[in-house]
Amino acid sequence: MKASLAARIFRTTLAIGLINAALTLVATEWIYEDIEETNLNISLAEERAFFQQRIEASARVQSWSSALLQVHYVPDTAVNTALPPLFAGLPVPFAAEVDADNETHLVSIERTESPPGVLYLAQDITVLENREDLLQQAGIIVLALAMLVLSLILARIGTGRIVRPLRNLSRQIATRKPGVDLGLIRTDYADQELADIVRVLNDLLAALEAYIHREKAMISLASHELRTPIAVISGALDVLEQRATLSEADQKTIARIRRAADKMQADVAALLKLAHRSDSMEKADQLDTNACVSAVIGELENSAPENAGRVTIVRTEPAPSVHADPALVHMLLRNLIQNALRHTHGQVSVRLGHDGLRVVDAGAGLPPHIHDRLNERQSKNEVPEDGLGLFIVGLICERLGWTLRVCKSGATGTEVELLYRAGPKSSG
Structure with missing residues (x-):
């Protein structure tokens, strides 16, 4: 299963949004800490200025304290002065937060000029830090969730805006079908890249349409041109038979020539019919499948008397009526039954069911390449070199939307199933 372009764009956009959110949170935290530290330092500087004015010009150590x-x-003249534990061991100058005894203090140590000495200040910010940490964590969580939701929304909207034109283009391409006027794809796309793709596709569609029209014209012309010599051959055969001067051996030869001419005429008619793939040209009627099979069997027996009595109809269930083109159905059944007669010298049975029919013979089985072609394990785009009969059968089934599959093929015979509906092919 191929990866979805929309999913890739969504994941990429979401990842970019989350990275931006993480960087924003880190930058916000850093800026907040810097502002907080600056404010505390300014406040402590004011305290320092206040107490520096209260220092007495004497050689003694002085201390002040409050709740915070x-x-x-x-x-400088003091010798061997013991400092409070909070200030002990700290260098001069010094300015930073100090944690001691589960308390946090903002400590500032600087020298004074008049009188000369060192002024130690420590402000208890434990309550402030605890409250700040609580609010900060809650704020970060809320901000992170908000940015996550925003990233999801923006990723979804952005993905939709990017993929929507591609899906519209895909739907337009999907409406183009072989055999009808392909038409051009609209070019009113705002994005230059999509406009370029549409332009290339339109050039390709125009070239394909010209190619299809040329091929149709060639097949139609060839089919019409072949009808004339076939008609001449059939007419000449009629004249020879009317003279009644042929020996028995010549009559058998004439019969072989007539069968070949009839088959050629049927193949030409099939090719001409399949060359016109426009559904509007097909005449769909309600057909009795039992009557269609009987008519084809009668035609095959009349054109080749040696086939008389070799095909039997087995009605296991009531045969249904189908809505289809009579000419195509006739070609399909003729080629299918005729192929079974050609590949066996025994009996051929046509078993009619409620949703299809089966043609069963007692021949030596289908060659592997024909077996694979009928079960679509070979490309349907390649015209076979071993005859058009089964190839035409496959094309007609594709046109009618029916399913053809080989149920059995071996030394004891072949069983081919025709279903009046589309469905998965089995290997048989």
């Missing part, structure tokens, strides 16, 4: 603030001043 610790201030400690050590003059």
Whole structure:
């Protein structure tokens, strides 16, 4: 199963959206942290300026404290001064957050010029950090979900906008069918790439249509041209038979020539009929399949007396009526039964059922390449080199929408099934 272009575009667009969302969240977090740190530093700088003015010009250590603030001043003249644990071991200058005893403090250590010494400040921001972390996590989760939903929506909309013109083009192409006026595909696409594809397709359709018309004209001309010599042969055979001067051997030869001429005439009629693939040219009637089979058997027996009595009709179920072109149905049944008669010297039975019929013979079986061709394991586009009979049968079934398959083929005979509907082919 091939991958869907729409799914690939959707996944790619969604991945780009998620990457952008992740980068946005990281950048937002960094900017937020930077703003928070700047605000705290500004606030601490104001505190530092305030307490620096309160430093007394003396050689003693001074300290101030409140619920959230610790201030400690050590003059340069002080010796072996013990610092509070929060400031111990920190370099001068210093400015950063310090975690100690499950508390978070913003610590600032700087030298003072007048009086000379070191001013230590620590602001307790534990409550602020905890609340900020909670709000920040909730905000990130909400923002991430919102960006995920937005990415999904944008990916879906974007995929639809990209794929919709392709699907419209696919539907237009799907309406073009061989045998009818192909027409051109509309070119009012806003995207240049699609317009280029449509232009190339239209050029191809125009070339195909010209080719099909040329082939139809050639087949029709050849078929009409062949009708004249066939009619001349048939007329000459009638004249010879009317003279009644032929020996028994000559009469058998004349009969062989007439059978060949009749078959050629039937093949030419089939080719001419199949060359015109326009459904409007076909005359569909309600046909009694039992009567059609009987008429074909009678025709084959009249054209070849040695076939008299060799074909029997077996009615296992009431034979249905079908809505189809009488000429095509006649050609199909004639070629199918005639092929069975040609490949066996014994009896041939036509078994009529409620949804189709089966032609059963007692011959040596079909050659493998013909067996594969009838079951569509070979290309139907290749004209066979071993006769047109079964090839024409396949073309007519394709035209009528019927199914032809080989149910059995071997040393004990061949059984070919014809269903009055389209369906899967079996290997038989």
